[in-house]
Amino acid sequence: MNTITVLPEELVKKISAGEVIERPASVIKELLENSIDASAKNISVEIRQGGIKFIRLKDDGQGMSKADLLLCTDRHTTSKIKKLEDIYNINTLGFRGEALSSISAVSKTEILSRFKDAASGYKLSLNGGKKELLEAQGAKGTMITVMDLFYNVPARLKFLKSPQTETGHINDVVFRLALFNYKLGFELKAEGVELLKVSPVKTLKERLFQLFGGETANSLMEVKKEEDGILISGFISTPDNAKSSRNYIYTFVNGRLVSDKTVNHAVSSGYGNIVPLGKYPLAVLFIKLEPGKIDVNVHPTKREVKFSNSNLVHGVVEHAVKETLLREKPVFEIKAGGSTAGSLEKTGNNAYLPVSGTPAGAFPEAFEKRAAFVQEGLLNEDKYRIKPLYQAKNMYILAVDGESVLIIDQHVAHEKILYEGLKEKKAEVLGSQQLLVPVSINLELKHSLILKKHLTELNNYGFEIVPIGKDSFMINGVPVFLALKSPEKILISVIEQLEEELAGTHSIKDKQDTLIKTLACHSAVRAGDALGYEQMLLLVNDFAECGLPYCPHGRPGMIKITFNELDKKFKRS
Ligand SMILES: Nc1ncnc2c1ncn2[C@@H]1O[C@H](COP(=O)(O)OP(=O)(O)OP(=O)(O)O)[C@@H](O)[C@H]1O
């Protein structure tokens, strides 16, 4: 007896449609990609009830001949590839020859198309597998209408969300495809109301203005890099414009919209720790590489690609992001009429008088020596670009450089200087200072275990700690950058923070970084420490040399108001 039967064609179509068409937004994505492949210049989409009841897409592309129109909704019919190898040298978004077949298997579909210079077109209607083809009038290009999606797959229909949610997904797809295809015009209307409309433009920057608005578009930094045959271009946000999810990393690989873990990770690594934990940058990245270096046929909806060398792609993207950040050195800028409105502290009569007096042991010896040299005129003050003016609330340093007024968070600034110094093992932060009177400490068991585990590393950074009993230790020396701070207090805070932070990190590099961050944070001057003029001078100028003005935990350390902005605010220009 036969238990195996060949499934009828219509059922097979419905089953495979399940993979390609998950929801109305998948229909829109497939139809938009077809229009883009057909060299359309303008594409408009109209939907009703979240696209469940009605989707209509019109394009002004090359259209289809009568013969092609008759074939296009059959399974595995495509004009885009002829043989398997074509997939590895592809310039079109489609190639599987199954989108229209899938859509028409689970909806009532009508396609009206007029081929290139033909005088008239044809209309193909499909309903429950039956095809009808009639001559019809129509504009140049193709108009596809998809009605009653999943009318014949009730189980799928049940999975759909509310029309508003489905409209949101559709809007997202149109937005994303419009982002890359800036030379094309897009329009999306829901229930007759316009949700998105962009006319064709010449540059990506113009499209960013259209889609994100001027404030965001203006704050984005341009990325451009070519390395090992991989070309990266696009824009990324400044760290303070980071978002709460990865959804704002828009990746296009050879023009194909994909979501790719390698690229997402590389973008985050490029920012390092200047984006706070749990935050992600906004990035629009175009990655171009030889078609043969990616496999586009790894996902039924083509939302993923496989790189033949994903480590290489990771490295190039990471470098591209890093270089952009280093080149642009983004800082918080207060714009005239912008939303980052900040209020300056009233500084009183002596606003230009730097505070005098030296904090007790806030800085390491090497730093203090340089400060003393400046004071005694042995180091020329003029060689420093940034001049401090005032220390507000013993927390913020007000300063000026040639083109702007700066407000600097003294703790962040010092933390960053120490962090970079430790990371790069700079001479002035390495080394140990012997304590005149060694200090012995007793630790609770879990802390003693953490200390024993990290003893060698801590000693490498300048501590001289030796175990003297089960949970007792002797501190004979401390890192030079700890200066005169209480060594046992710092050691305990470091151990406590290591306990907390190391819980989540795994790689040796991460662990080392956590250790450096912790040491830098606990050794830096605090809010509340009074600083002398020379110390401020060195602090702000050293900070400016340290790359991006953010602390290793992602907090910003500098606000900048350019004199141009001030002129605008005071209506001088
Ligand atoms: N808007 C359009 N304008 C002109 N031709 C179209 C249009 N949409 C589809 N076609 C033609 O119909 C064919 C089938 O489209 P379909 O989307 O099913 O497959 P595909 O695009 O080739 O591959 P994929 O399934 O990966 O999308 C296309 O190859 C193309 O020749």
Ligand SMILES: [Mg+2]
């Ligand atoms: Mg297609």
